[in-house]
Amino acid sequence: MGKQHYQINVNGETKDVLAEPRELLIHTLREQLDLTGPHIGCETSHCGACTVDIDGKSVKSCTVFTAQVAGKEITTIEGLGTPDEMHVLQEKFREHHGLQCGYCTPGMITRAHRLLQENPNPTEEDVRFGMSGNLCRCTGYQNIVKSILAAAAEMNASKEAAE
């Protein structure tokens, strides 16, 4: 089957992409849309470096065809924060040294964002369990967990202040 037009909504913008049905979402994002935040770590559905948010679910974008997500809303790390206006999670990862080489970080933060949407008050155990689809070769996870717990605390504090 040749290339087809697919409409996907990425980070709030509707994009028309031309892709073969066998094109994996990670390739569409990285190669067609220049969204190189989601990384390819393993290509075998194990590492979570390619994690993006699709209609409110954390998904490994190396294990879904672009054809399957036509019409859906996708958020990548680029949609969460920018260098000038970082997301709380990004700030906390910096502050708590939640990254070393940074390769796993976009997937970690995108996943952590969904986890905190579903469970705004996680325990350390909840964080470890909820992040278990993301592998990191550098940090030993300790500081990743710390960063996410700190982000949860700050997000809750600013929510309370707003109320």
Added chain:
Amino acid sequence: MIPASFEYHRPADISAALAILDEYGDDARVIAGGHSLIPMMKLRMADIEHLIDLQDIGELKGIFVEGTKVTIGAMATQHELIDNGDIARVAPILHEAALQIADPQVRYMGTVGGNVANGDPGNDMPGLMQCLGATFHLVGSGGTRDVAARDYYEAAYMTDREDDEILTAISFNAPEGGFAYEKQKRKIGDYATAACAAIVKIDGGICTAASIAMTNLSDTPIFSAEAGAALEGTACDATAIDAAVAAATGAIDPTEDNRGPVDFKMHVAGTIIRRAIERAVSRA
């Protein structure tokens, strides 16, 4: 890793999906969550010319609990199962087991139907469904039929389902008694080295019903009626549990692979089966 080319279909209802299956026969395959199939396609271990995406078919979705009758649509995801309060209440063994499958990302996508239809001995739901005595509901161009989970699995990736049939739902009666799903794995996100589902009902100190099934210890899930029978009529004391573990390990036939040699797997199986039974008894 890029799969071979295929044509992509996204039918809106079951009859449209069946028509595509009919038209292309062996060359067509349905895709649910894709988290077993896409990895196989990437490795070029599955060669599919027509991929039929089931995601738009509303008839395959939903989880329904009416009294003690539980029906799970084939397209219900593991995440939805875990999130469902009725399931946690009437069939907590499903909740406990689903939390031990894969990792969060995979559970958002992987469906219960795909897990039981796949036929991979490593999948956790098939053994669980055998333990529950579940029924699988299939539809093909010839009509609908029901198959008992205990009769469905023939060999690795070989099941009673015909190529032109779709699994629509799984149903069972809410189990009574204590339960446990025990799984030994090398790390989170791994398939079982050994896993066991146990349900034990105890009335007035005596076991009145027991059901034991195992995962990834043969080329199909294994339901051991003998293991259940070894507990029934007893007080589930140490002697009875020893006999049940012996019956269950007698029914399996693990093979050597990257999870270990046969002796090791038999040892792990014995431990896991015992833990499952003891925990089910303690909750009965």
